[in-house]
Amino acid sequence: MAQSDLSKKLLSPNVKAFMGPVGLLLLLAILSVFAFRFGFAKISEQRQSVATARQNESVLSQKESILKDVQSGVPSYVKAVAAALPEKNPSLSMVSQLRILSGEKGLSLGNIKVGSEIAAGGASISEVDVTFGIEGPAAEIVSFLAAVKDLAPVSTIEKAKINRSSIGTRADITLRVYKSEFPQKLPSLTEPARALTDDEKTTLTKLSALRLPIFSELTPQGGAVRENPFE
Incomplete structure (x- = not known):
């Protein structure tokens, strides 16, 4: 209750x-x-x-x-770098450069051989050996060898054997030419950028001073029209 x-x-x-x-x-x-x-x-x-x-x-x-x-300098830098370290086999460009340079020096260039492409120190760097013989006055051969370092693509003289005789001077040269793969991926737009260092600017200036290969363009020509195609 x-x-x-x-x-x-x-x-x-x-x-x-x-x-x-x-x-x-x-x-x-x-x-x-x-x-x-x-x-x-x-x-x-x-x-x-x-x-x-x-x-x-x-x-x-x-x-x-x-x-x-x-x-203002980007187009010239891109052109210089692409020529100095081309993406494809650089041997043809270098042989063309050697022919032009030897002609300017009054030398005879011959016995040209191109080796196989092999990987160099870096994963994206490759190298090709170009061997050749050059004949002419000794002073011009020395001048020729000194001028090779100013040619694009980038190269180094690995071997140089000079023989003198009563009929002239001959040099057998092994030139190592380099190539590099181009970047396959652009950085993100929001990824922080950095300005070029002084060393990088100096390198670009040196590459821009190299003598670039000369490429000629062939103009397509139309064939003549035959009145009678069976003749």
């Missing part, structure tokens, strides 16, 4: 009326906690996006500034 009276007191109309707002407040409190957590996460995400966008904008501005500084 006492327990029944206690239940009636606890569940009196006043208590029941009070429990409704309390339950609503608890529900609102729980929803507020979830809303705060969700909103805070969204705000943090938005702040991160803004920070990333500002960083990318800074990188792009830096790249734009660097490109403005070097844009």
Whole structure:
């Protein structure tokens, strides 16, 4: 009987009326906690996006500034590097250069042989040996050998055997010519860039000073039309 009276007191109309707002407040409190957590996460995400966008904008501005500084020399640098370290076998370009140079020096070039392409020190660097004989005045042969280092593609004289006789001077030369693969992937637009170092600028200047190969373009010509194709 006492327990029944206690239940009636606890569940009196006043208590029941009070429990409704309390339950609503608890529900609102729980929803507020979830809303705060969700909103805070969204705000943090938005702040991160803004920070990333500002960083990318800074990188792009830096790249734009660097490109403005070097844009006048880029075409010549690209041409010089591509000729100095070509992507394909450099032997044909070098043989053409040697023929032109020997003609300028009044020398006779012959017995040209091209070796097999082999990998050099770097993974993307390869080398080819070009051997040849050169005949003429000794002074011109020395001048010829000194001028080879100024030719593109880049090369080094590996062997030089000079023989003198009563009829003239002959030199048997082994020239090592180099090639390199071009980059296969461009860097990301948002990847930070760096300016060229003084050593890199010096290297580009030296490559730009090399004597580039001369390539001739053949103009296609239309064939004559025959009135009678069977004649």
